[in-house]
Amino acid sequence: FFGSSAGKKLLMASANAPNRTRSLSAESPGSAAHAAAFLQFLSPQKRQDAAIRRSKPSCAQLDQYTIVVEHPNSDKVTEKATVKSPPSATVLPNASGSSSLGLYAKMFIAKGTVLVRLQGFPVVVSNAPEGITKAAHEYFNTVGTPLRHLRHSCTPNVGFLFPDWVLVSLRDIQESEELCYNYNTTEYRCDPFHCDCHAETCTGLIQGFQALSAKQKEEILPLVSPYLQSWSRLRDTRLEVIETPSYKYVRTKVPLPPKTVVCDLSSMPLQAQNDVYAITKEEGQYFNTFGRAARYMNHSCEPNVEFDFSNWTMVTTRAVDAGEELTFNYLTSELEMANPFQCQCGSAECHGKIAGFRGLDDARRGRLLHAVAPYIRRWFNTYVVEKQPFSTEQVKVVPIHGIEWLGLQAKVGIPQSTVLFDLSLQPVKSRNDVFCITKGSEEFISTECSASRYLNHSCEPNVAVTFDDWCLRTTRDVTPGEELTFNYLCTEYIVSQPFDCQCGSSRCYGKVGGFLKLTAAQKEELLPKVSPYLQSWCTLNDDRLVVSESDGFKRLVAARDLKEGEIVCDLSSMPLQSNNDTYAITKQEGQYFNTFGRAARYMNHSCDPNVEFDFRVWTMVLRRDVSSGEELTFNYLHSELFMSTPFSCNCGASQCFRTVAGFSKLDVRHQSQLLPQVSPYIREWFNAFVLEKQPFHSDHLRVFSIQGNAWLGLKAKHAIGAGTVLVDLKAQPLESQNNLYSITKSEGQFISTENSICRYFNHSCDPNVAVCFEDWTMRAIRDVKDGEEVTFNYLTTEYTMAQPFPCCCGSQECHGQIAGFVKLPAAQKEKLLPQVSPYLQSWCTLNDSRLCVGQHGEFKCLQTTCAIPKGAVVCDLSSMPLQAQNDVYAITKEEGQYFNTFGRAARYMNHSCEPNVEFDFSNWTMVTTRAVDAGEELTFNYLTSELEMANPFQCQCGS
Secondary structure: OOOOHHHHHHHHHHHOOHHHOOOOOOOOOOOHHHHHHHHOOOOHHHHHHHHHHHOOOOOOOOOOOOOOEOOOOOOOEOOOOOOOOOOOEEEEEOOOOOOOEEEEEOOOEOOOOEEEEHHHOOEEOOOOOOOEEEEOOEEEOOOOOHHHHOEEOOOOOEEEEOOOOEEEEOOOEOOOOEEEEOHHHOOOOOOOEEOOOOOOOOOOEEOOHHHOOHHHHHHHHHHOOHHHHHHHOOOOOOEEEEEOOOOEEEEEOOOEOOOOEEEEHHHOOEEOOOOOOOEEEEOOEEEOOOOOHHHHOEEOOOOOEEEEOOOOEEEEOOOEOOOOEOEEOHHHOOOOOOOOEEOOOOOOOOOOEEOOHHHOOHHHHHHHHHHOOHHHHHHHHHHHHHHOOOOOOOEEEEEOOOOOOEEEEEOOOEOOOOEEEEHHHOOEEOOOOOOEEEEEOOEEEEOOOOHHHHOEEOOOOOEEEEOOOOEEEEOOOEOOOOEEEEOHHHOOOOOOOOEEOOOOOOOOOOEEOOHHHOOHHHHHHHHHHOOHHHHHOOOOOOOOEEEEEEOOEEEEEEOOOEOOOOEEEEHHHOOEEOOOOOOOEEEEOOEEEOOOOOHHHHOEEOOOOOEEEEOOOOEEEEOOOEOOOOEOEEOHHHOOOOOOOOEEOOOOOOOOOOEEOOHHHOOHHHHHHHHHHOOHHHHHHHHHHHHHHOOOOOOOEEEEEOOOOOOEEEEEOOOEOOOOEEEEHHHOOEEOOOOOOEEEEEOOEEEEOOOOHHHHOEEOOOOOEEEEOOOOEEEEOOOEOOOOEOEEOHHHOOOOOOOOEEOOOOOOOOOOEEOOHHHOOHHHHHHHHHHOOHHHHHHHOOOOOOEEEEEEOOEEEEEEOOOEOOOOEEEEHHHOOEEOOOOOOOEEEEOOEEEOOOOOHHHHOEEOOOOOEEEEOOOOEEEEOOOEOOOOEOEEOHHHOOOOOOOOOOOOOOO
């Protein structure tokens, strides 16, 4: 009976009638005994089906449980079916008196008692309100068991142990107490309902794990099922899955440069059935993306991720910002979609309905073909050969080496100089691909919807481009059935997919990687036939410079030794264009220098460059001497607020920015570091940002504009009393190099104000703020009014100024040109001395009346104030402190032990190969080697103490 059609209907009806349950006697018709009698008359298959249905709720700990069964011969017949319940629990109306049922203890249950093991329960592929989620599309069927009445609580007394799926008591449970578990531990999403547990940790509206806050998820995560944990952990720490009311998506947590692998399909298992999340490898082979980033990647017709089918990985097509959603084009992998949908990506190239590559028209197929999976390309090639959608009266598409490789064949005899294709009629793209022909910088002729896409390469072709009209013409008479070819090296600076040429001609170049990969002799031979764009790469109108090629990149190299300050490129003479591109240099928003044919076009980026801008006259000058053969570089971040083509920097500098995407993409700290070198346009942008956002917090000060966004300063937010601490300089980091915004603390120690509001203190010779050198704080030295500008005297801390400037303070004490303390006249130094830093004071005193610090060109030196005899001790190293790190002024005692010479005569002694001072290592003193006259410089030989120099240099002692 239970195996019959009527029996199946009765079982299904009984499963949906829990509120009509009442107890029946064991001897009632339809009981287990009667059912067993019926089963012996059924076929083996029906007997097995009946056994499955009757075993649904079976488990070792289950006890009897009564259900209502609808009988076909009576209105309502109660029968007894053998179903089991936990021995210590029974289903009773809930304590609140509502019509729903709950599961209650019928005896005391000790903590840790095993109540039910779900592993024996049937698993179904579609969920129901009574189901418990095991995994994706897998649900434990609890119909007909007491578990269907197990209600939710945010403070449950029972819970599941994973991965064995055992329901245990979490604490002692008293008789008649309701058993509850936390739905959020198994259900990713459920029909919403309000929880009435009234617990302190109650989440209120229960919608499943996905609806919990990040903190709630974090707290409950150790208790949830493996399936829910898989949703919470993506193995790639760079990515995260985000849930919205309508869909999930994956986004980046950190910036990713172009060509970054975000998903490796080759490591995924293959399945034989396609589904909504699978990615097709071949017909009948589908990558199972469960738990991988690809599962959560949505479709876009203009994606930022594409396939690399050579190794079945998914890579970024461009630089991707942190927080940006990752998408790929489903049409590049799916010939037919399991679930077609309407695309809403909004891109200009949107395909509308996404039903698979097969559903596109020929034009759209052609545009996508360079990016599709191998099996789709084979399908399309078969279609092209059969249907000939691109054939003309003169040519047709034919297979060359099987369906994998097609070519173009002459249908009829074609005379020399016949125009086969007018490339000027084809669309021009800004991005190259395997089917494009390069016209110029970021100008690529698309052959996607033309038979010319099937022109194969030959080093001795019968077709060539005439560059005056950009037509493909025959270079000689072509016979019927002959393959048509042209030389890719005449238009392609670099071939996106290099290959081995098999043309077999005597002039064959072998590996075809583009014009740049040819030898000098081959380039010279081919030069008259190449495009104007390729010819432009071969000339530079400056005999000091030369364009070099290596590793696929061009570099600008010095052809001879160049001196610091030499102009290598004059931007002011270049034409301006309104569109930005890879080689343009930004002057203002909407104004970009066109660097085509100029040295700047070939200058690569470096975070530690040897070329910098002089923005006053818009020239590019050398920061230091450059040797012949050395590459010239500049920092793109000095001129580019946004990069049209971001990239990963590999300059190797200690301060390398890694990803170069434009000044605006840096954090405030890095922006502050670069600000002294950036263009006026970028400085104004940054100042506008500071004025609007006020990122540098202060209780007393605010940033304000003095002359537009070009010059900022600080004002008092309110009245400030004398002695008030405005900035604690001890909290600022120290740097080893001086710059426009640093404050000198001591030799080789500069307080960085780049990420502090004190960077906007302007100078005044009569300031209202000064540095208190006892605790290195900046304090008001008099009462300051509300809204008054606050200033301090740069000359009290700076020995020399990184960028001297004329002072405009207008006070009676104004020093005029501000170039540093060293530049002041003796009288002004004497007057200012009580206010200056200990470091500046140390320059004015040396605790040896026989010696003084002088100036030797651009360097300091140690001089005698009187005659000193031979053998006189001029410096005692043994009294100096030792330090563990070497530096430019330290003297080595042993490896890892260096004398700190600060404030001692040795600090100012320069090197000479014929010195007048030497070491007495028996007592670590420095003594004169001969009689020294008054005013003579004291020197020693650095090679007598240093096994290796921290900063090697060229000696100019002349001995």
